[in-house]
Amino acid sequence: MDGLLSDTIGAISTAVGNAGISIIRLSGPEAFSVAAKIFRGKGNFYEYPSHTIHYGKIIDPDKNDVIDEVLISKMAAPRTYTCEDTVEINCHGGYVTASRILDLLYRNGIRPAEPGEFTKRAFLNGRVDLTQAEAVMDLIGSRTEKSSKVAVSQLEGRLSDRINKLRHQLVEMLASIEVNLDYPEYDFEEVTADNCIQNISLVYNELKNLIEGFQYGKILREGMEVAIIGKPNAGKSSLLNRLSGKNRAIVTEIPGTTRDILEEYVNILGMPIKLIDTAGLRATENEVEKIGVSKAIEVMDSSDLILFILDADSGFEQEDADILEKIEKYHEKTIYVVNKTDKKDEDKLNEIKERIPEVLEISVLEDSGINILEKEIYQYVNKSNFDTDNQLLVTNARHKKHLQQTLADLEKALDGIKAGMTMDVVSIDIKSAAENLGYITGHQVSEEIVTNIFERFCIGK
Amino acid sequence: MAQDYNKQNTYDVIVIGAGHAGCEAALAAARMGAETAIFSINLDSVANMPCNPNIGGTAKGHLVREIDALGGEMGKCADKTLIQSRMLNTAKGPAVFSLRAQIDRRSYQREMKHTLELQESLDLIQAEIIEILTKDNKIIGVRSHLGTVYKTKAVILTTGTYLNARIIIGDVVHSGGPDGLLPANRLSESLKELGFELMRFKTGTPARINRRSIDFSKMEVQQGDNPIIPFSFEHETIDREQVPCYLTYTTEQTHRIIRENLHRSPLYGGAIEGIGARYCPSIEDKIVRFADKERHQVFVEPMGLDTEEYYLQGFSTSMPEDVQIEMIRSLPGLENARVMRYAYAIEYDCINPYDLKLSLEYKNIEGLFTAGQINGSSGYEEAAAQGLIAGINAVLKIKDKQPLILDRSEAYIGVLIDDLVTKGTDEPYRMMTSRAEYRLHLRQDNADVRLTPKGYKIGLIKEDRYEKFLMKQKSISKEIERLKSKTVPPSEKVNNFLKKYESSQIGTGIKLYDLLKRPEITYEALKEIDSEIPDLPRSFAEQVSVSIKYEGYIAKQLQQITHFKKMEQKMIPEDIDYNQIPGLRIEARQKLSRQRPSSVGQASRISGVSPADISVLLIYLSAKWKRGGKQ
Ligand SMILES: Cc1cc2nc3c(=O)[nH]c(=O)nc-3n(C[C@H](O)[C@H](O)[C@H](O)COP(=O)(O)OP(=O)(O)OC[C@H]3O[C@@H](n4cnc5c(N)ncnc54)[C@H](O)[C@@H]3O)c2cc1C
């Protein structure tokens, strides 16, 4: 078969970097034969029954090296996630061993899976529907426990249930309107404007709540985006390195070192956070640096939180004033930080405090104030007091788009009714709203309205 | 057996059945230049209305307008023979304004039959066709009950409710067609041999009462509109005396009689196997299913001017005679009713429209088209609309041209055919405005804008009518432009005018165009403050007014239409093998293989094909397009 699904894919299926165990998953027609080749355990791999787990070792057959002790599970098609033959290798040697095993697999004919490819296969093999597939994609991408909880409840269909309920309310209302349009000769109760407004508002408010949860849902899933900005040499890259515990960014004493934006995922008190280091903001003639500066400005706009870094060594300069002006409109989402407080130049520090009283003092060099900064960031995220355990969260961008369109439709419907528009056009907007919700759950509206009419109203000759 | 291959019995197109579908099909074919014959078992039943004596209504009125805009006959014939006319839904908005006319049934038949007789290139012949002849899966002819063979290149089947028809009244069941006419009992065999899957559907009609026995004083009167608005775009006015209709209601007694006799209804006793429609339940159905509704409406409508028969709309039943008369006499005004024809139910064979292409050609036999009630629809207008399209496409087929396919965004006709062909139907299908996604665009007032250019292109709209149409469009857009450019000042006169219509006052000048957008200000009313408003004919003024008032909504629909068309234009190659597409679910594979949709849009509307299947199909097709380098 020349199909999409003729090869076998493999990947580490737990998030990289997280504690002890890594799971490597293989899926496809060659999964068993490759596993048999590299696994040594009690008995013959081929003879293991499906859906069983076995202890053994992973051996590099070429060198006869033992790479790790593992638990291996064997699951035969079609009762697997992807509907294909599947093998899962649980290794405990951390990331390094996991990648050695992966490497071995790749040398033996396994193709590296693309992000989400297991789910894509599950979807293509008819195992999951669209909403579920998307939720799984979210789950794969989710980086902390909190966000996987949201993804799981979505997977279980809580979101679909809720949206279906709202959609059904709209369909019922439509049927009541439509029956009067299609059967004018009958004496059904006309749907009044007040009644319509009331019903629409109910649905509207619920949807609005769902959407408001989205931003938070996105933060949970993708991590909050935190932009580090400031004039050159303030210590932005140093802070990134400190918070991520890695030497990702180049740090020098030369102002203008960072010229592009740099992203790094970090975990702050259990929250996934995407830190974005930017080029120092200043007027510059250098073309490359110029691009970096304009990108930094874009990032300020799109990020969820801004860390504005000032420099206690240089004091408050014109460049800081310029930046302050630029970020004024983002005041709500800015934490002001002054770095290099180890320099102990009180005058310069006061110069800054005069301009920005609530500035947070840190020193990357001496590692002081960093804990407080982390707490501030954490609190900012949790400021929006969402209760993740009970609140349904919309985490998927496509869902959000449709929800927003639904809201816009309902607003138009309300405007139309209030302006005295006729029901035939008002119903266009309500129908469009119901359809947008239908896109999320995969339902068609027209036929449903007709069915609803015949169920609820008595018409005929 | 007599075989006649002489020239006289050779046609380009043969239409079997002279009901509403057959008449439109035959006229269209002949008018497009094909030598055509139309057969009916009985020539005195041409264009018969076996049920309610009216044409139009919600969505159906739209269909009639569309038929007319394409060059069909139904609207003209209805205009000539209507005896009462009303525009329904006038308070509910332009998308659902619907014309409905009470028709003098006999005049309609006479008028239509005469039109067929006068039509050039058309022969109207009385005969029952019992066999369809094919060779190599192509049409070659038909055979009549007398054994005569008529040769032809295309056949249009429009046999309505006649195939193996059975009449059911209470526990009396007999073979028979509508209105005591003969059924067609032999053709079904031939259809089965051609591979058609036959279904058994059911419909029914209420009793007819002699006027002399009705006490109208106990009923509500319903008068027609004045002036009468015609169906046909060719008619601007109709000047005619109208007759009233009446309305009465079922009583507690009616309901009791029905409940006590339910066991005698074949619907509940099991004698009727055919599938009836949800939207035309019999009165016993209504009383069972909507037990808490205290009363049901019954409309009392005249069947014509030279008859005393009245039709009881809303009171269809298959109860036995004795129960029927008891039920009828429980209605106010009908205490002394004399029944002329008892209500009956009818069961008949129809095909599964799933087996058709969007052109209405049968997938397995080239040149065989079907239209009307045989396709699982119900209703005169639905039948006529399909007949027209089948007639046009039969001729285009023999001329080796692309078929005329109207999509869901172009016409109710498109919605009707797409629904039937793509989704199939498990009950007689009736058109409703709620079935149309783009209702505000598919209005009855602009059917000419949507379809007359197409009618002209295929030759059913003649030059002079087309000229008139273009002129009309010109003066409409001219007037819209004028309203857009003319500003009225915030004068006392204007503000008094606004006050009169409970519209908010103005402080600065305002465009007439913007005033007209206010729901409370009509185009007609603007005359009071604008002396330059031209004296446009009613139908012109309607389009001016609607296109301005609903501009925002119309624009939105047009945008949706653009979006819709994208998927409709992703064509699926005819030779696609769905079994070779990995990832399609089995059900989707089967449905798609059977249906063979022509576009991804059509595929997405097949029941049992999920959005996931469509994604898979799109992935597969785009890979194919990439390889093949074309879409
Ligand atoms: C009892 C009853 C109740 C109905 N109630 C309603 C209603 O309430 N509302 C509604 O909208 N519609 C109703 N209908 C349906 C409506 O009558 C039809 O939908 C419409 O007339 C169908 O048109 P048609 O052209 O498809 O077929 P028909 O009008 O049925 O015409 C069929 C034609 O085919 C001819 N024919 C059939 N077989 C052959 C053959 N083998 N050879 C030659 N000629 C043949 C017949 O003589 C006839 O001329 C009812 C019909 C009946 C019978």
Ligand SMILES: Nc1nc2c(ncn2[C@@H]2O[C@H](COP(=O)(O)OP(=O)(O)OP(=O)(O)O)[C@@H](O)[C@H]2O)c(=O)[nH]1
């Ligand atoms: N004394 C002191 N020096 C620091 C501290 N943080 C960073 N530095 C030094 O400041 C200099 C600039 O640091 P970077 O992290 O490169 O600064 P930046 O803001 O990323 O600079 P650009 O990328 O050029 O915009 C380096 O020499 C750092 O070692 C601090 O807390 N105290």
Ligand SMILES: [Mg+2]
């Ligand atoms: Mg830097």
